[in-house]
Amino acid sequence: MEHASRIQQLLDNKKKIFTDLNDEVWEYAEPRFAEYKSAAAHCRVMEAQGFRVKQGLAGEETAFIAEYGSGKPVIAILGEYDALAGLSQQADITEEMPVVEGGQGHGCGHNTLGAAGAAAITALKDYMEENNLPGTIRFYGCPAEENAGGKAFLVRDGLFNDVDICLAYHPSNMNLADQGGSLANFRVFYTFKGTSSHAASAPHMGRSALDACELMNVGCNYMREHMIPEARVHYAYTNVGGTAPNVVQCDAQLLYAMRAPTVTQVKELYDRLEKIAKGAAMMTETEVTIRQVAAYANTIANDVINERYEAYLEKFLPLDYTEEEMEYLRKFYALVPDTAKRSLARTAEKLFGRTEKAKEVANSPIWNFLYRTPVGSTGGKGSNDVGDVSWVCPTSIVRTACYASGTTGHHWTKTAQGKSSVCHKGMLLAAAVMACTAVDFLTSPELIAQARENWLDRLGGETYPNPLPADCKPEIW
Numbered sequence: 001m002e003h004a005s006r007i008q009q010l011l012d013n014k015k016k017i018f019t020d021l022n023d024e025v026w027e028y029a030e031p032r033f034a035e036y037k038s039a040a041a042h043c044r045v046m047e048a049q050g051f052r053v054k055q056g057l058a059g060e061e062t063a064f065i066a067e068y069g070s071g072k073p074v075i076a077i078l079g080e081y082d083a084l085a086g087l088s089q090q091a092d093i094t095e096e097m098p099v100v101e102g103g104q105g106h107g108c109g110h111n112t113l114g115a116a117g118a119a120a121i122t123a124l125k126d127y128m129e130e131n132n133l134p135g136t137i138r139f140y141g142c143p144a145e146e147n148a149g150g151k152a153f154l155v156r157d158g159l160f161n162d163v164d165i166c167l168a169y170h171p172s173n174m175n176l177a178d179q180g181g182s183l184a185n186f187r188v189f190y191t192f193k194g195t196s197s198h199a200a201s202a203p204h205m206g207r208s209a210l211d212a213c214e215l216m217n218v219g220c221n222y223m224r225e226h227m228i229p230e231a232r233v234h235y236a237y238t239n240v241g242g243t244a245p246n247v248v249q250c251d252a253q254l255l256y257a258m259r260a261p262t263v264t265q266v267k268e269l270y271d272r273l274e275k276i277a278k279g280a281a282m283m284t285e286t287e288v289t290i291r292q293v294a295a296y297a298n299t300i301a302n303d304v305i306n307e308r309y310e311a312y313l314e315k316f317l318p319l320d321y322t323e324e325e326m327e328y329l330r331k332f333y334a335l336v337p338d339t340a341k342r343s344l345a346r347t348a349e350k351l352f353g354r355t356e357k358a359k360e361v362a363n364s365p366i367w368n369f370l371y372r373t374p375v376g377s378t379g380g381k382g383s384n385d386v387g388d389v390s391w392v393c394p395t396s397i398v399r400t401a402c403y404a405s406g407t408t409g410h411h412w413t414k415t416a417q418g419k420s421s422v423c424h425k426g427m428l429l430a431a432a433v434m435a436c437t438a439v440d441f442l443t444s445p446e447l448i449a450q451a452r453e454n455w456l457d458r459l460g461g462e463t464y465p466n467p468l469p470a471d472c473k474p475e476i477w
């Protein structure tokens with residue numbers, strides 16, 4: 001642990017580079033697979049810091065690897081920088097006010113995610129240089145986490161095959177080591193093709209693709225009763241066949257998202273929905289084409305990495321916030337809906353019992369302490385493409401508090417707080433925790449062996465069930 005204060009100094013020397021990177025990428029707010037300026041900004045910083053940078057990987061133009069050192073072990077840190085559609089919002093403003101009407105915004109904080117990784121790998125490199133430490137360190141610039149699962153393509157193409165330990169991060173409202181458990185998820189298009197005709201004068205000549213979509217959804221909704229309760233299936237019409245009721249719709253399309261705790265369970269849902277789609281096509285005498293465009297594997301956390309994350313979070317917390325920062329946080333905490341506040345109160349009570357402390361924490365606009373999540377507890381019902389990486393090497397996600405307590409993900413209030421000094425502090429805390437954790441693994445083959453053993457144990461004999469079809473390419477769909 002003696003390296004912790006040196007890592008903090010090294011980070012402190014260069015912190016402006018990374019808080020600037022955080023803010024620059026926030027401004028670009030580019031969506032999946034179009035993060036050209038955001039990826040270039042990261043590459044520019046990495047090159048200036050002396051990393052070997054390779055851009056364009058696995059068919060993803062906006063992916064990159066920044067590498068330093070040589071030989072074993074290989075320690076990876078992950079970065080992301082994609083924004084979300086419809087979440088454009090002016091910084092620091094407590095009412096909904098987009099920068100660009102209908103534009104993209106960093107409503108999941110991936111500007112901070114990328115900057116934290118870049119800061120961590122730079123501090124790690126500086127520390128390795130000072131101490132002549134052997135090994136390879138790699139920063140993976142990963143595009144399109146949102147709605148495309150960009151990492152699954154990088155994993156499929158073998159880019160993580162030689163990695164010993166992988167450290168990941170997500171900005172959050174709390175400081176914790178993530179216990180994994182995000183759901184596996186497939187995205188699949190069902191495109192129906194029929195025959196158009198005059199709906200009144202020649203209905204018998206028409207074969208409706210819209211009918212097929214509706215029958216497919218009815219089939220799916222009957223299937224719900226007979227699937228595991230943890231599974232989730234959602235659909236959207238991406239083509240309803242036009243707006244004219246007097247034309248039999250000959251083209252229509254659905255996009256399905258199907259989720260379950262493991263990839264194997266999602267594959268089972270996929271197979272059942274394929275039968276339902278084909279059944280709908282048969283009933284309507286239409287044709288269906290099925291195209292899977294993305295997949296996320298479930299995340300397997302690593303107890304050995306998490307133990308190191310928690311040790312460093314404990315060391316560095318609590319952070320110092322100024323009165324202005326507390327005022328800023330209170331302003332955003334005031335926007336949190338009552339249902340979310342009640343859920344925070346329940347969590348605080350679980351942690352501190354029915355005490356004054358629990359009340360104080362529940363009403364605090366920032367949770368400025370380590371939240372120890374029980375080992376084996378599962379995460380939310382979302383999906384994360386870090387999951388794919390976690391199937392091929394020991395991986396874990398650390399989270400740090402960057403926003404007012406209770407701030408909703410994928411919401412304009414998160415975009416609004418993405419350039420604040422509170423967010424910068426959370427980002428630098430994550431960088432310190434990841435860099436310190438990486439030093440532990442770089443200098444201890446035993447620790448790597450323990451993490452590997454824990455990983456194999458959690459896999460329980462399974463190997464990566466590559467969820468992407470061989471012909472599936474990274475694309476904007």
Ligand SMILES: [Zn+2]
Binds near residue numbers: 108
């Ligand atoms: Zn997200």
Ligand SMILES: [Zn+2]
Binds near residue numbers: 110145
């Ligand atoms: Zn995210």
